[in-house]
Amino acid sequence: MAEFSAPFDGSPIATQSQWSRMARRWGQDGVHAADPDSTMLKVAGNGTGNVTLQTGEAFVNGFYYLNDAVKNIAVTPNAGTVARVDLVVLRASMSAKSVVAAYKTGGSSAPTLAADEDGVYEIPLAQCTVAAGSSVVTAVNVLDRRWFTDSGATPSLPGARRPSVRGRLLTEGGRLYIGDGAGWQWIGSPGVEEGTYTPQWSAGTRNFHWGTDAVNRGIYQVRGRRVDVSIRVLVASNPGGSGYPDPLGVSLPPGYPCTTTERSLFVWNYTSENGEGSAIGVATTLPTTSTTKIARLRYSMTNGASQSAVPNAYSMFVNTPFNIRNGDVIDITGSYWTT
Known part of the structure; x- marks a missing residue:
């Protein structure tokens, strides 16, 4: 097939087929209306042998259509013994060189729309049900089936x-x-649909990892200034036992520091595979300490066993309150605001 481009001097849009091919790339087929409550090209039944089509404009297969006065469209009588489902369509025809509103009969279900871009092409306006032996369509037997189009954003x-x-x-x-x-x-x-990163774990100012065979992954999504993040660690080994005396921390997604005006909260869950049970708690950013990480994983305890005992929040360490070892799982999930 030879190359073609237009419109240029000496290379005009010379045929309706060329126009259709070009114009249908400009926008979608459909009725031009501000919202679905609009009556533009809306079809109604009135219990007579016609349905009525309201005024309006549309595009069909790249061709413009205008109806500037309420139009009656004849209902095809149903001579059968069961109800029939029909359509009112806008029909663009290359051979007829026109776009017209037409009544299209179906059967037990609505008829198939013609979809030949180089021949006959149809879009729906309404679905009509005609009772057996009847030639009328009442208001309740018309369903709005208009496709809509607009100028976009x-x-x-x-x-x-x-x-x-x-x-x-x-x-x-x-x-x-x-x-x-x-x-x-x-x-x-604007944001990030989905991103992944490798979280950097720390205890105070010391960075560490959970063993060379550990699974350590972070997933995040950005919506404006809000970042949703989920972190999972499958531990392979304890990083240092009593050699890390500071609370656990973990990095936020790179390039998305937390705001300095507030502390953001996350939920964390720890499960031991070494017979030490499990725990849940709240993780938090401490912007005064760092804007690039979750600085504390905290859990609640009291100073006694009575109901009046004063509760307190304690930070997790690599060996407190659990000796974190091979097979243990740490999950953190939540949201925070960026700067």
Whole structure:
């Protein structure tokens, strides 16, 4: 097949097929409407031999369609003994050189839409059920089946937003908003869909690992300034016994330090495979100590056995309250805010 490009002087868009191929890349087929509550090209039944089509505009296979007055579309009578399911469609035809609204009969289920981009191509507007022996469609027997299309997301400047349109997307500095008709509601910000890293464990200022055969992995996801993180360690060996007298800490995802204005909390779970039981607790960042790691894994204890005993929070060490050894598991999960 020869190469083709257009429109240029001497290489125009000369046929409807060329136009269709080009124009259908500009946007999706569908009814042009601000939101699904719009009546643009909506079909209604009224208990007569016709259904009515409201005014509106659409794209079908790259071709423009306009209906500027309410249109009656005849219902094909059902001569059968069971109910029939039909469609009202917008039909683009290369041979007829037109886009028209048409009534298309089906059977026990709705008919298949024509999908020949170089011949006849259809999009649905409504599904109609015609009772056996009837030629009328009532309002309750019409289901809205319109496909919608729009201009896509609209760029904007902070402080200079256009009026909100329900269902319309707006981008502003990389942030995504959706209109509700009264204002623009934030729904997303740039981030990392999913990332992995190797957490760096520490005890005070000393870095260590859990053995050369340990499984040590971190998974994180970023949404704007919020980072969700999950860390798992399958221990291969205790790193140093009593040689590490400082609390356990573990690094946050690289490049995403925690904010200095607050401490973020995580849940941790420890399971011993060496007969020492298990524990759960809360991990926390200490921005005054470091903005790049979870600095404490804390658990609750009391100073006595009575109900009035004062509780306290203690930090985990490599050997306190458990002697962490081969086969033990540490899980940490939670969220924090970046700077």
